[in-house]
Amino acid sequence: MAYSDKVLDHYENPRNVGSFDKNDLSVGTGMVGAPACGDVMKLHIKVGPNGVIEEARFKTYGCGSAIASSSLVTEWLRGKTLDQALSIKNTDIAEELALPPVKIHCSVLAEDAIKAAINDYRTKQQPAA
Amino acid sequence: MTKPIYLDYSATTPVDPRVAKKMVPFLFERFGNPASRSHSYGWDAEEAVELAREQVAQLVNADPKEIVWTSGATESNNLAIAGAARFHKARGRHLITMTTEHKAVLDTMRNLEREGFTVSYLAPKPDGLLDLDAFAAAIRPDTILASVMHVNNEIGVIQDIARIGAICRERGVLFHVDAAQSTGKVAIDLDALPVDLMSFSAHKTYGPKGIGALYVRRKPRVRIESLIHGGGHERGMRSGTLATHQIVGMGEAFGIAHREMAADNDRARMLRDKLLAGLSVLEETYVNGDLAARVPHNLNVSFNFVEGESLMMAMKGIAVSSGSACTSSSLEPSYVLRALGRPDELAHSSIRFTVGRFTTEADVSSTIDLVVRNVKKLRDLSPLWEMHQDGVDLTKVQWAAH
DSSP: OOOOHHHHHHHHSOSSBSOOOTTSTTEEEEEEEEGGGTEEEEEEEEEOTTSBEEEEEEEEESOHHHHHHHHHHHHHHTTOBHHHHHTOOHHHHHHHHTOOGGGHHHHHHHHHHHHHHHHHHHHHHSOOO | OOOOEEOBTTTOOOOOHHHHHHHGGGGTTTOOOTTOOSSHHHHHHHHHHHHHHHHHHHHTTOOGGGEEEESSHHHHHHHHHHHHHHHTTTTOOEEEEETTSOHHHHHHHHHHHHTTOEEEEEOOOTTSOOOHHHHHHHOOTTEEEEEOOSBOTTTOBBOOHHHHHHHHHHHTOEEEEEOTTTTTTSOOOTTTSOOSEEEEESTTTTSOTTOEEEEEOBTTBOOOOOSSOSSOTGGGTSOSOOOHHHHHHHHHHHHHHHHHHHHHHHHHHHHHHHHHHHHTTSSSEEEOSOSSSBOTTEEEEEETTSOHHHHHHHTTTEEOEESBOTTSSOOOBOHHHHHTTOOHHHHHTEEEEEOOTTOOHHHHHHHHHHHHHHHHHHHHHOHHHHHHHTTOOGGGSOOBOO
């Protein structure tokens, strides 16, 4: 398998690895994938009072392309509003990393992780009934 | 770029320089066809071929007349299994083998199923070894042949071919053994072992690629149908001009193995144990296959909570084999590890390290350093590792499958 230079760079030097306190109300968690499928992504976003993503962190169990996809989105998410973040498409990720067709699912997973994290954050903001 | 450290001796070995030196004259000065009976070029080549046959026979304590040259263990397995099955099909059409055999055996069996044979594929015990009771129970009145490999190519476990062979003898079943991975690692005494057919390869034992042999027992005589027809070479069992230089190489390689096996094994065991000890600092690391009934140069380990393909990416400084076929487009984990009952995740994250005659202690030290560093790095990245550290039982988690 030949990896693009960008995938190799993110694999060698993953950005924003880690976690936030998932119980913090300003934090949204997205956990997608399954071990049996070969990839699990966990994405944390920290949202400021102005609704802008201040920081993102990830941990990924998966191939180099999955690690690179999640590492890349943590860079992209920073400074974006939630709606801007939701507009990130898997095709943007796949294009940026030059993912081969067999690795497109890694970019799909990263997009799903963003959606799941934002969904989690928004759910948390609703006052308990 | 410096070459990766080679720890894949079960894939192939370099030709020992002493072997290469013996082979070279047979490419030019001594180029004769061993089948030429009318001049000294032929006689000289024939003499070299027969000396090599003696060297191969000596390593396994067989009669040189029981050794048939082939192109390698794949051909030997085909010739032994298909050849014996077709010759004896009037007696029965049932064959027995294991699910963990090499593809050269499994695919030959599959092909025979299309010819009307029935095959029983026995799963190993979790340690990789054949369950002898299950084997005895699988034998039917129409069983004509059983094929069990001596040493498994992936996990290095050694099957008890003496006891398996004894069961076959008692029940009148021919017994074939694929010994491609065992020559030079395990002592083989075909005079004592109840084995009828045995496959050998040169290139796993410091000989050249493209040459192998099949042992065909003479007392009692084992009959097989040939697969390749032509000039009736090798007593009609394998036609085709003999590859003198390759044969000379295999003979010399097996001769060296005969003399140096004990020393080779002591050294391999020392290196393998050093590697195992070095990797044992990593928790959640599992050795695949029994450690005691195992060739000394093999270590097959699974690293839990890291994904196989990213692990292989991290291994680029060393040449090893992975339990995950990620180099092909399929993401199928090793069928051998699955047969042992390993979950897919562990089968995927397995690495086979096989050391050999030219592996140094420094190679092993560098490998330990690289593997430990990278597994730790990947675990720091792994949400599964984090959950495991937090005491989460991953088997109880509801995953959003995709």
